[in-house]
Amino acid sequence: MYRSHNCGELRMDQVGQSVTLSGWVQSNRDFGGLTFIDLRDRYGITQIVFNMDDNADLGEAARKLGREFVVKVEGTVRERSNKNPNRATGDIEIEVSDLQILNAAKTPPFTIEEDTDGGDELRMKYRYLDLRRNSTQSNIIFRSRVGIETRKYLSNLDFVEIETPFLIKSTPEGARDFVVPSRMNPGQFYALPQSPQTFKQVLMVSGFDKYFQIVKCFRDEDLRADRQPEFTQIDCEMSFVSQEDILNTFEGLTKHLFKSCINVDLPDFPRMMYDDAMRLYGSDKPDLRFGMEFVELNDVAKGKDFAVFNDAELIVGICAKGCAENYSNKDIKKLTEWMQRPQIGAKGLVYVKYNADGTFKSSVGKFYEDADLKIWAEKFQAEPGDMLLILSGETDRVRKQLNELRLEMGNRLGLVKEGDFKPLWVLDFPLLEWDEDAERFHAMHHPFTAPKKEDEQRMLNGDFETMKALKADAYDLVINGSEIGGGSIRIHDRALQEKNFKLLGFTQEEAEEQFGFLLGAFEYGAPPHGGLAFGFDRICAVMKGQSSIRDFIAFPKNNQGKDMMIDAPSKIDTTQLNELNLLLNLSDTE
């Protein structure tokens, strides 16, 4: 027997008991006659003590135990003279009578502690050691808990968890697929799913009615900061439901997860139209932990001598509370330069300081009277001491830029409080997005999203402008500015789905070849249905108030899509390539 107890469970109640513990040597303090070792496992740390006077051999052996040695000890629980109130087992220690080294350990390349000295790359290579650190380990255990609670909640509501296949068919729509050559079908390929979208819809046609799955999805994208080529979704679909049913069901799930996993009671989720989100926050995922809504100035700022504003499609700004006094010209210049970086790309930044004494100071002061600026200030409900920050230009671009500025100012002003959670449903997304370059529409959500019921006929018969104005019962769940999940009511009618494919630039043959099974399924009694998918990695990170999903994935890949620990991807044998009827074609790249 390796252990009678784990390293986190012994208390005063067990004093006097003989116990066996196994674990890792966290630290080894040698005080001559006495050796204190902190023995660690995932449940906690227990202090074990060796006394040279009692047993010199044992004491000698204990002295030699290095960090991360795996040992088994037998001994007796006793009360500590010097208790540690910060540790659950801090009232007791083990007086060791027997020690067995189960495995030695080389000195780890970095310390197994919260403030580790290991850099990112080193920790990824030795991920098995990084996962010993308390924060990393507890993130992974937390993730497991979120999965359990998700399944508990959904299965109580009669959702059926159904596994959909991983070896499916490549479809060029959307992001790039990872493909898998088929040895048994030469020249043919499977694709790994970007999501189980069409399969879950087919399951609705089958009558499963309430489906979910916690499932890996794959996208072969150029990786940005916080993307992973494989990621996990809580994927859900329901039949015979309206948008309202879906919002209520998954608002319920989200509240349950927050309550059961981090003991936070979320309020009912406010709802915001997509158009309002864009107008007020310049983003379809506004962070509502602070206000600082956009205020548009077209009606009051145009018609003077300032050509930039006169020519602008949109003049819009935010009010930075209390910043009039403490933003010097130099500060504003730096802020302007920050906005002008290519990542944001603002042309300039107009400021208006509403000084504490009621006067105004502005970079556009020579074009506007104080009386004009006062009117602006009133639109912002600004008070003396505040500063307005204003952008102008093409609407979509300016909103996007001002969104960045708003988030930056919110952070600078300390408006984002730890432990604060602001959920939000964003509703009524446009169905289609016109792509000037490709001269075709893109699906705003995906090609299976239905227009609003009242827009169906207009979609089948309408003109170009009608198509641009179509709205969908599509919804995103946003928490603290992160998109946690999103979904839509789906098309369940063949004619409407064919029309949508056509708008998205599919020929009839392409639509049939790629999605013929779904179009076919719609002809055999497809019920009205809809659903959504949560980003599982993301929701774990947001609940823990962390920004990177990587810390919630046991074995993440780096920005080049590489697993540094196992060294994947890698070359494969020529025999493997031959069996797959493939040749490498590297002339251009090597």
Next chain:
Amino acid sequence: MYRSHNCGELRMDQVGQSVTLSGWVQSNRDFGGLTFIDLRDRYGITQIVFNMDDNADLGEAARKLGREFVVKVEGTVRERSNKNPNRATGDIEIEVSDLQILNAAKTPPFTIEEDTDGGDELRMKYRYLDLRRNSTQSNIIFRSRVGIETRKYLSNLDFVEIETPFLIKSTPEGARDFVVPSRMNPGQFYALPQSPQTFKQVLMVSGFDKYFQIVKCFRDEDLRADRQPEFTQIDCEMSFVSQEDILNTFEGLTKHLFKSCINVDLPDFPRMMYDDAMRLYGSDKPDLRFGMEFVELNDVAKGKDFAVFNDAELIVGICAKGCAENYSNKDIKKLTEWMQRPQIGAKGLVYVKYNADGTFKSSVGKFYEDADLKIWAEKFQAEPGDMLLILSGETDRVRKQLNELRLEMGNRLGLVKEGDFKPLWVLDFPLLEWDEDAERFHAMHHPFTAPKKEDEQRMLNGDFETMKALKADAYDLVINGSEIGGGSIRIHDRALQEKNFKLLGFTQEEAEEQFGFLLGAFEYGAPPHGGLAFGFDRICAVMKGQSSIRDFIAFPKNNQGKDMMIDAPSKIDTTQLNELNLLLNLSDTE
């Protein structure tokens, strides 16, 4: 609102209530003035009634509803005059006041009923319709339940569910990998995991202590009858445990699943040594629902004039109870031919009839006296009326052949009772298997399995014969002759793992390149650990008394690895191939 109730929940208690139901038209019976429709969803069937006298338009509309139309009805619950005791809702029906067709349906290509007229291929192509049939649908829902109960049981024991990556590294050991070309790393490939074996071991090194995952695995094998290229495992690993701990934990899980999912109380699982299983049943997964153990005759059948037996390494048979009378010469000839088919490959089949009158009749009667045969019969504990069936030849081959015969005779004699479950642990598998052709050892379980503790030194230092005799703490869970799960105690020592790789024919470079991370992990404090994996598809099928796992997979592939519904695999665009730096090399195959 699409429904106030589902189609399986209305009872006498609701008589008089106004309700809304949605579902599929299962059948439509038109009796002139009255139209009865069975409305179906996954919860059940409710009868809905249209009366021409009450509402002629509605009655007309109802008459036209075809099979599998999706409709919504409003109406009032009333007591049926003609109750159907075989249906949960059979006491009531709905008097319809409003009908809405949510979607029409073409006539399905096969009937959506238990005894469907659809052939296998047709049902695979229209899998979304096949999944509407009660047995298929209930299998999938059953599978979901088994998953929930598995997670409940293991998480109550502090197991953490951890997702391991799908894009990993190709390793030539074992079955063929499916590979995934990396666009970002030209000329390099990921592989899809055949199992999360090395990752779960790394998690033990990380200290997670109790891991599980219900996870897809992939093997690019030539598909036999009941194999799938992607299948699902309940994958588990534990640290600081002996074989006994693991057996107890997963015997507990199995009992829990049988109790909670099919209300069967399994007894404590008997245990059998691998050597005994091979000797008594010729199989490492004996079906214990009936006896008919092998009896070896070398000591009593050799030394007479029958050269076939004299030259045989093994003479072994089974006793078919009560078959002496009802197996004619012709029957025995047919049975012999059945044994001689290439799938089994027996050279011949010797019979000994122990007639009801105490006399003997045998195909080897001219070589043996009745007194000899009487001795044989006694070894089998045969009684008058029984028939002995005997094979001879090379031990391994003969045992395998006799295993087939035993299973066949068990079936013929009706010894396999429905609802009977006979679990069995098979223990003490050999560590290594000598491959004459390849002139190297194969791992009997896998390359990470440890020899028995007491064999460790012999493994490090022993000779060839020693290696062949090494036993492992490796175990299989067998139920009714199906291997449900298997696992082992793993190596956690670098030197031992290196030795094992060497025995398995790895060069040091190959071992380092493929498994360097694991060898490295063993140097930084790897705890003793072991685990097992259940075949999730298989355990579902066995619990439901079914032989094919395909019926428990929502979207299975056929024997060519094809998904007939979505038509995958398929060709991909040249641009995709170019991006992946690949060329097709089809000259030999097309």
